[in-house]
Amino acid sequence: MRKSILSATNKASIFSFLIIGLLVLLASCGDNTTPASEEPATQETKEPTLLTFKLDTLSEQSPNCQTDSSNCAKVNLVFPYAERGPTAMCVAFNRLQLKFLRSSLADVNGEEEGGSVEEIMNQFLEDYKELHGEDLPFSMPWSLETEGQVLYQNDKLVSVQLFQYSYTGGAHPNTYSTVWMFNKSNNEPIEWQDLGVRRDTLEVIAEKAFRKAAEIPLNQSLEEAGFFEGEEFSLPQNYGLVKEGLLLYYNTYEIAPYVFGPTEVIIPWSDLKVVFETDQWL
Secondary structure, three states, rough: OOOOOOOOOOOOOHHHHHHHHHHHOOOOOOOOOOOOOOOOOOOOOOOOOOOOOEEOOOOOEOOHHHOOOOOOEEEEEEEEEEOOOOHHHHHHHHHHHHHHHHHHHHHHOOOOOOOOHHHHHHEEEEEEHHOOOOOEEEEEOOOOOOOOEEEEOOOEEEEEEEEEEEEOOOOOOEEEEEEEEEOOOOOOOHHHHOEEHHHHHHHHHHHHHHHHHHOOOOOOOOOOOHHHOOOOOOOEEEEEEOEEEEEEEOOOOOOOOOOOOOOOEEEHHHHOOOEEEOOOOO
């Protein structure tokens, strides 16, 4: 039975709390400025607002990692961090990034979202310490990792993917990928309703793209191919607009057994024209 990393209550240190607080609230963002020799841009000719990102890292490990790397616990979280652009936009993005990071860390372990990022990190190490203290007849390293990246950015939005990996013993590691979008017009995440899509039309187009990606012929049901367990085709929990079109990302276990792994589908922009109710995102 997989051990929860969120079951016990563990207060993070003041030092860790300050690091996260500074990470969010004191973002090293700066407004893009217009050189003094140039006239201010008009609304019509204004250059697109593009954020500049860097990959930030939060890492911790149990004390014995220095002497025995095969018998210790490590946490290494790497994720995109907005470091330059309009200040309010940068701060909003970074706050949301930590929110989605926290949620994704919970999802990779099959738990309800709870606790701050630093609390999750500390609890992971504490859980390993408790298990190690049981004097087991074998050694087993634990690992909690994040690999994040900006998938796409234009003057309207930013699409981000956070890939989570967790191993706490057992037959195989747990993985989970979170895809989310940031709306630059209001500094909020973009949900399905914000995209303004015709859901029925999108689902028809998405199923065709899914069958193509999974190599399922039209004369074979999705259930026969091992997907959706007798349920009708549905859109995934994770999606985002990317350079090639609309990314649909189905995590392991979401629509099929573990052996199938994740399924990634991209609907090209040319097929999306009939999906959006307006041309806001085109």
